[in-house]
Amino acid sequence: MIALTLAEIAAVLDGELRLAADDTPETVVDGVVDTDSRVMEPGAIFVAKPGEVTDGHRFVGNAVDAGAVLAIVEHPVDVEVSQIVVADAVAALADLARAVVARVRAEGELRIVGITGSNGKTTTKNFLARILQDEGETVAPIKSYNNEVGAPLTMLRVTSSTRYLVSEFGAAGVGSIARLAGLVEPDVAVVLMVGLAHAGGFGGIEQTARAKAELVESARPGGTAVLNIDDPRVAAMRTVADARGLATVGFGQNPAAEVRASDLDVTASGTSAIVHVSGADLPLQLQVLGAHHISNALAAIAAAGVLGVAASDAIARLETVEVAERWRMQPMGNESVRIINDAYNASPDSMAAALRTLAQITGPGERTVAVLGAMSELGEAAGEEHDRIGLLAVRLNIQRIVVVGPEARRLFLSAIGEGSWDGEAVHMPDQDAAFEYLQTELRTGDRVLVKSSNSVGLRHLGDRLGELFS
Known part of the structure; x- marks a missing residue:
């Protein structure tokens, strides 16, 4: 995280600052932020999140033993460490992420990509992060950090030297993507597909589509929506993008796509296709298995293109990816x-x-x-x-x-x-x-x-x- 004083963090969180004996309001912290006491390290900030099974407040001592210098809590705990007492630890985590990303964006060249879809989010995130890491410091989620806790934790890993933040947004229901994406207002909003994943919790596929469209609605003015036009529900989000004044880039096998694939072939050694973009026909040979990953690759190529990365460079980097993610093909x-x-x-x-x-x-x-x-x-x-x-x-x-x-x-x-x-x-x-x-x-x-x-x-x-x- 970027360096902030204890007083600055307390102000952002509208919390009550309780100082440890050796600290002052001007004490600076810049360590990792997490809700897991087991991953603390010297200088870290521990967020004591109540949970369904246990309560993070029980582990403040463990976090301090591991090096944490600040605890964000919902009630004071009897541990010698500076604490900021807030009404809701998860909401505080989001507030801190919003403030940190806004400051980095205002002071540097940070560009933000948001990705959502019923399937393919994590693979596409990994593909895009691989492309962008050769362009500059890139922060992307660990595993599937895409919910109300994981997404802000990823955002809080940005520093003053971060050039790209890739955020993955899952949806717990209508409104959840709007809340998460609204923390950062992505420059590029990528929507992969609308399917039946989690449809039971949304009340049907049309409500799922409504939830995914929230990412386009949350994009930064002047930004770009990258849409899978092979999926009619995603393609229809062009009207949302137009209403927001966003540019659009379509990807898929549809002839109308700006980034298009043809000649798909799947073998035991990988997946290949021809990528058509900007008048060029470029061969792509993924080591990752599955024709469906070609769509994820197209999304990553299209998003990278919006950020100025040549398609030929994007493809060369994608071809080095051996596994999309553990337990995914x-x-x-x-x-x-x-x-x-x-x-x-x-x-x-x-x-x-x-x-x-x-x-x-x-x-x-x-x-x-x-x-x-x-x-x-x-x-x-x-x-x-x-x-x-x-x-x-x-x-x-x-x-x-x-x-x-x-x-x-x-x-x-x-x-x-x-x-x-x-x-x-x-x-x-x-x-x-x-x-x-x-x-x-x-x-x-x-x-x-x-x-x-x-x-x-x-x-x-x-x-x-x-x-x-x-």
């Missing part, structure tokens, strides 16, 4: 038994894309095996969407379908109903049972996809299989 195992661990998240769109990728990368004499868990947060659409994925797996001729957990049983029944009989589809009650089964079932030449929502935890089963066949 992550290759594991060995050449005999290849495991693709893609179980960090799952929606109907990403599940379908992963199954198609599995079918595409499996050659003659090899066998497709899909280990599938439930898709969460689909609301009333859950049953129908699990049915649809079961049907798709059979129609793609996935040769072994291993369904894990009671929440995914309907997917198994759908596969059976479509004709996946005689052991081609099996249902396992839990991960341990699935692991025992797969130890004896998997054989040389198998290509294995592990896919589920994060809450189901099949990523850990994927890790176990990857280690077994390493």
